[in-house]
Amino acid sequence: MIAWDGPDGRVLPVVTAPAPVLSAVGDEVDPTSPEVLRLAADLVATMRVSPGCVGLAAPQVGVGAQVFCVDVTGHPKAATVHGTFVLCNAKVVEASRWKAGREGCMSVPDLTGDVKRAGRVVVSAVLPGSGEPVTVTTDAFEARALQHEIDHCDGKLFLDRVAGAHAIYQRKVYL
Numbered sequence: 001m002i003a004w005d006g007p008d009g010r011v012l013p014v015v016t017a018p019a020p021v022l023s024a025v026g027d028e029v030d031p032t033s034p035e036v037l038r039l040a041a042d043l044v045a046t047m048r049v050s051p052g053c054v055g056l057a058a059p060q061v062g063v064g065a066q067v068f069c070v071d072v073t074g075h076p077k078a079a080t081v082h083g084t085f086v087l088c089n090a091k092v093v094e095a096s097r098w099k100a101g102r103e104g105c106m107s108v109p110d111l112t113g114d115v116k117r118a119g120r121v122v123v124s125a126v127l128p129g130s131g132e133p134v135t136v137t138t139d140a141f142e143a144r145a146l147q148h149e150i151d152h153c154d155g156k157l158f159l160d161r162v163a164g165a166h167a168i169y170q171r172k173v174y175l
Contacts, residue, residue, distance in 0.1 A: 002085040002127065002134050004069065009041030011049050012061040014106045017157060021059045022107055026066040026153040031088040032131040036067060040086040040128040043069040047084075053106055055145045057152030060107050066090065067128065068149035072142045077101075079140035087136070090125035090150050092118070101144060103158045104171060114167040115158050117147045 015021060029036045039058060047056040047069050054075060057068035071084040097119030104112040121143045123136045138146065148158060162168055 002082055002087075002136060004040070004044055004084040004086050006037060006044070006086070006129055007041045009038070009043070009045035012042050012046050014046065014050070014056075014060050015062050016107050016109060017159075019062070019107075021062055021064050022152070022157060023155050024059070024064050025155045026057075026059055026064045028089045029065050029067055030131075031126045031128045036065070036088060037129045039063060039065065039067055040069065040088075043067065044084060044086060047071065050106060052104075054141075055149045056106070057149045059152050059155070066153040068153060070142065070145045070149060072145055075141055077141035080138045080142050082136065082138065082142065085136075086128050087123070087125035087134070088128050090123050090146070090153070092121050092147065092150060093124045093135075094120075094122035095147075096120045097139070100163075102169075103144070103148060105148070105158055107152075108157060108159060110171050111159070112169050112171050113158055113162040115144075115148075115161045116163070117144050117161075119143060121146060123150070
């Protein structure tokens, strides 16, 4: 079970590009530390109050750490849905079914872009609090969200993955 059942967190401000923390590789964390558990709770709280947000990584709240949350529940492009969960030190161990799709990001609020990502992934990570190792196998939109958040932890934005300027668009709708 990977669903988040940790403490309530605080809503934190989201940093936007070109903040240096967004382009730096986050540090691996001790998932059992109280600070990481608090960060996990804050990420979930911030994601939940942000309209249209389906994931949030520690660098997006100014913390250079490999921690992120995801919840694609109710998203029309989601197939597999694991609910709200937080992962630490996550790595993609298998990726297949590559496909381009439109992405946006709270840290790049005025733009969207077409990004080629795997439509099926297997991710290895650890859970905050317990430090329990987990493997998440997912597809479709949840797979895209996981890859997007892992990229944040690796110092990459979706803009680093677009095919070129022709694949970047001005955001038309603000949720």
